[in-house]
Amino acid sequence: MRQFFLISIFFAIDQISKILARQFLTEKKIFGFLQFVENSGIAFSIEFPRFFLIFLTIFLLIFLHFFFRKKNSCPEIFAKILLFSGAAGNLCDRIFRGKVTDFLAFFNFPIFNFADIFIFFGVAIIFLHEIWPQKITKNVRRKKNIEK
DSSP, X not given: OHHHHHHHHHHHHHHHHHHHHXXXXXXXXXXXXXXXXXXXXXXXXXXOOHHHHHHHHHHHHHHHHHHHTSOOOHHHHHHHHHHHHHHHHHHHHXXXXXXXXXXXXXXXXXXXXXXXXXHHHHHHHHHHHHHSHHHHHHHHHHHHHHHO
């Protein structure tokens, strides 16, 4: 239940930020890092047919759902929450708008949104947990014991 609550919070952050971006941003940069862009592709604006992207995202969401059923460590669960939230946020845009709203533009890096950030950090946590599983899990357990 706590996982669903966190997914809902992250999903809401993503969707509210995209609504605000569509309402208040234009094609020019604001504050040097906010710029409204609609992206019909995936990462780095690589184009794929819309139906393929929707199908792929739904498949990944189902895959993540079955991963939630296993008992995992805290980092793995949090990573999956981030992945699920980000994928659901961008899927919602693709289904209802046909494009994903991007609005964070830093330096010469491609423009992105909060869903992309959630996906990035979810993948990074899983990657780091695979490289150093004992160290990360041990640190989380140690913090829990200190807090008790």
